[in-house]
Amino acid sequence: MAKRLDDSNDRSSVQEYVIAATDGARLLESLRQLGSKYAEINDPVYLNAIPRLADLLPPDLTDHLARLRDRRSTAALLIRGMPLQVTAPTPTHWREWRPEDTLLHDFWLTLVCGQLGEIFSFTSLQEGSLVEDILPIEGLEDAQLGLSSLGGFDFHVDDPFDEDRCDFFGLIAMRNPDRTETMLAAIDDADLSGLDTEVLFEPRFLIQVDSEHLEGMGITDEVTVRRPVLNGSRSAPGLCLDWTYTDAVPGDTRAQAGLADLRSRMEAVMTTLALEPGDLLLVDNYRSVHGRRPFRPRYDGADRWLRHAMVTLDLGRSLARRSSAEDRRIGPLSLAAMQGSIGSRDT
Ligand SMILES: [Fe+2]
Numbered sequence: 001m002a003k004r005l006d007d008s009n010d011r012s013s014v015q016e017y018v019i020a021a022t023d024g025a026r027l028l029e030s031l032r033q034l035g036s037k038y039a040e041i042n043d044p045v046y047l048n049a050i051p052r053l054a055d056l057l058p059p060d061l062t063d064h065l066a067r068l069r070d071r072r073s074t075a076a077l078l079i080r081g082m083p084l085q086v087t088a089p090t091p092t093h094w095r096e097w098r099p100e101d102t103l104l105h106d107f108w109l110t111l112v113c114g115q116l117g118e119i120f121s122f123t124s125l126q127e128g129s130l131v132e133d134i135l136p137i138e139g140l141e142d143a144q145l146g147l148s149s150l151g152g153f154d155f156h157v158d159d160p161f162d163e164d165r166c167d168f169f170g171l172i173a174m175r176n177p178d179r180t181e182t183m184l185a186a187i188d189d190a191d192l193s194g195l196d197t198e199v200l201f202e203p204r205f206l207i208q209v210d211s212e213h214l215e216g217m218g219i220t221d222e223v224t225v226r227r228p229v230l231n232g233s234r235s236a237p238g239l240c241l242d243w244t245y246t247d248a249v250p251g252d253t254r255a256q257a258g259l260a261d262l263r264s265r266m267e268a269v270m271t272t273l274a275l276e277p278g279d280l281l282l283v284d285n286y287r288s289v290h291g292r293r294p295f296r297p298r299y300d301g302a303d304r305w306l307r308h309a310m311v312t313l314d315l316g317r318s319l320a321r322r323s324s325a326e327d328r329r330i331g332p333l334s335l336a337a338m339q340g341s342i343g344s345r346d347t
Pocket residue numbers: 146156157158290
């Protein structure tokens with residue numbers, strides 16, 4: 001069954017699908033069988049078989065996934081009701097994660113995400129793991145990253161500085177003890193009338209590559225790329241920005257005003273939701289921005305913990321950045337190839 005989650009503004013950027021109890025029990029058994037057959041989600045035989053495993057899912061869920069993939073639905077789908085529970089403590093760092101602790105969650109996440117497109121990762125994020133941890137790490141409380149806590153995480157699309165960023169991503173909640181809210185805003189819901197879209201479609205903005213990617217690439221300097229923040233169709237544009245890391249080119253007051261106006265229109269259509277254990281949230285990274293409210297970390301094994309997987313509609317596009325056609329991990333950005341788009345906040 002499906003319904004729309006409506007926020008106080010009567011917007012409906014998230015659709016909710018609840019798995020029936022009988023389907024949940026059957027799916028759990030299927031996940032156990034996948035775990036026995038493939039042992040881990042990194043098995044290329046499993047990853048290549050995912051589209052053929054659609055029959056394991058309830059047919060109406062498959063229909064919802066197809067509509068999300070083809071952008072015929074709301075920009076996010078929340079799948080609830082899977083009887084998945086984690087018993088292992090939340091790791092203190094993604095390096096401490098143990099595959100056996102999240103096996104069924106990871107098979108569920110990848111089985112569903114893989115119906116939208118091809119699962120991939122970046123070698124510069126968590127050593128290229130196809131499913132990444134989102135958990136608070138001591139020392140990163142105020143970083144604008146999924147590993148932060150107290151500082152919150154402002155509106156962004158995932159990896160806006162990278163042309164090979166995901167089309168969709170999935171988040172599965174292991175635990176969320178304080179019901180910390182995820183924020184979403186879809187451009188489909190926003191009133192764009194009178195917005196200076198002309199300037200927003202022009203490469204008059206500097207987007208900083210985030211510190212997690214830079215660290216993964218072994219780069220210590222700040223790197224910014226010059227980009228438009230809207231792209232695609234003029235009537236139904238896509239978003240490409242991270243509000244913390246995106247500025248107008250210095251001195252470009254028209255671009256600055258357009259960016260601020262876009263932000264206020266996206267804030268006006270924000271929806272919030274608190275993921276519960278076992279919830280799986282699928283988000284269109286083209287049509288929406290997302291973020292997370294601040295929360296107080298515990299570092300006692302009971303912290304908020306999500307797992308994250310990315311999907312592309314065109315894996316072939318990134319072939320030159322991968323070690324082989326079978327390798328789903330996209331290598332570092334070529335700074336040389338970006339010459340002309342690299343900018344500096346000081347100039
Ligand atoms: Fe994100």
